[in-house]
Amino acid sequence: MTKRRFLGQLGAALVAGFSLGGAATASAQAPFPNKPVRIILPYAAGGGGDQFTRLFAQALSDVWQQSVVVDNRPGAGATIGTNMVAKAPPDGYTLLMISSTIAVTPSAYSKLPYDTFTDLAPIGLFARSPFILAVNPGVPASTMEELLRYAKENPGKLNVGHAGNGTMAHLTYELLKARAGLQATAVAYKGSNPALVDALSGQVDMIIDTPAAIGQHVRTGKLRPLAATTAKRATAMPDLPTIAESGIADFDVSVWFGLMAPGGTPPALVQKIHADAQKAFTASGIAARLGTLGMEPLVSSPAEFQELLRKDAAKWAQVVKSANIKFD
The missing domain is CATH 3.40.190.10 (Periplasmic binding protein-like II)
Known part of the structure; x- marks a missing residue:
């Protein structure tokens, strides 16, 4: 190969490299989201969590002007759908709507295919309900x-x-x-x-x-x-006594719903999704409609969500241990 031909090929390669780098930079700087977003719901269709998630997805779609699709992936104590998100690219396009079930699985399963506290990034809590x-x-x-x-x-x-x-x-x-x-x-x-x-x-x-x-x-x-099951009577059924009122003192269980992203999602992106989700939650009137679903609003920051997750995980670990519960 002649020296001139070599230099020509080298120059072409450098130009191509710069072009690809410029395209990658432009892509990285494109506003989020610039394509459809999927929310994995690790529960079957038809339940209260499903109804809430679909309302929430529509509200997010309105804010983002992008399609937000709910993908039901039930089974194995919600671990199947949760694992899909834990293994997804940390780019914000695959999210998880999870209930407080996620606080149970670390102690109920001897081996999970993901780490609850490192492979998932809390975005925010949005609703809770009694059982x-x-x-x-x-x-x-x-x-x-x-x-x-x-x-x-x-x-x-x-x-x-x-x-x-x-x-x-x-x-x-x-x-x-x-x-x-x-x-x-x-x-x-x-x-x-x-x-x-x-x-x-x-x-x-x-x-x-x-x-x-x-x-x-x-x-x-x-x-x-x-x-x-809650300490106070359910808003949706105010005439119904609580378990605590029925003689089992200090019985208080609620199920909460929160949004999570794959672990490793950039903090700035987590904060953007959190801000947009709060905007969607408020502007769409979902908070006011939660009563029809038997729920109450529960809005938190990512840090508050993480704190509640760790606290509940410790509480349910005691129940799992005392009852010798294993779900493998």
């Missing part, structure tokens, strides 16, 4: 006290459906079992909607779920609510 313990009308109990008495007098007869092993609904039952001595066979489903279907048909006697999921069936008499 409601409800029974099929065929169960001869109208109060929590009557249910506990019936279960004691009929050991092994009752069963309770929940959204899946390792979910907050399951752990709420385990806590109730430990604190109140409620004896029932726990039946795990792949999401709250299949559990609800069987509760309505009488295939299972009881269900623990949100007011959003069971509210219409309570109103039509197809389910009978016995108690709310």
Whole structure:
């Protein structure tokens, strides 16, 4: 190869390199988002979390002027969908709407395919809801006290459906079992909607779920609510006593929903998504509509979300250990 030809090829390569570098820089500087965003929801369609997430996605779409798609990926205590986000590129285009289930899995599973505290980046909390313990009308109990008495007098007869092993609904039952001595066979489903279907048909006697999921069936008499799991009465069912009021002191469980990104997402991008999400949450009127879903607003910073996650993880680890719960 002649010296002139070599220099010519070298020059062409340098020009190409500069062009590619310029294109990459321009791409990196493009405003976020400049393409559709996907929110992974690790729960089945139809539940309260699904309804809330779809409202939220539409509000974000309005703010960003980009499509925001909800992708339901239920199963394995929400770990399947969560792992998808933990392994996704940290560019903000794959997000996770997660419930407080994520605080349970670190202690309930001996081995997770991700690290809850390093492979995911909290963006913010946005809503919370009580759980409601409800029974099929065929169960001869109208109060929590009557249910506990019936279960004691009929050991092994009752069963309770929940959204899946390792979910907050399951752990709420385990806590109730430990604190109140409620004896029932726990039946795990792949999401709250299949559990609800069987509760309505009488295939299972009881269900623990949100007011959003069971509210219409309570109103039509197809389910009978016995108690709310929070310290205060549920806004959606103010006449319903709490479990604490029913004699199990200091019982207080709620399910919260928050947005997360893959770990390693740049802090500036996390803050932008947080600011845009808060804007969407407020401007769209979602906060005012949460009552119809049986929820209440719960807005936090990324740091506050991280703090609550660690606090709840420690609390549920004690329940998991005392009940010897493992979901592998």
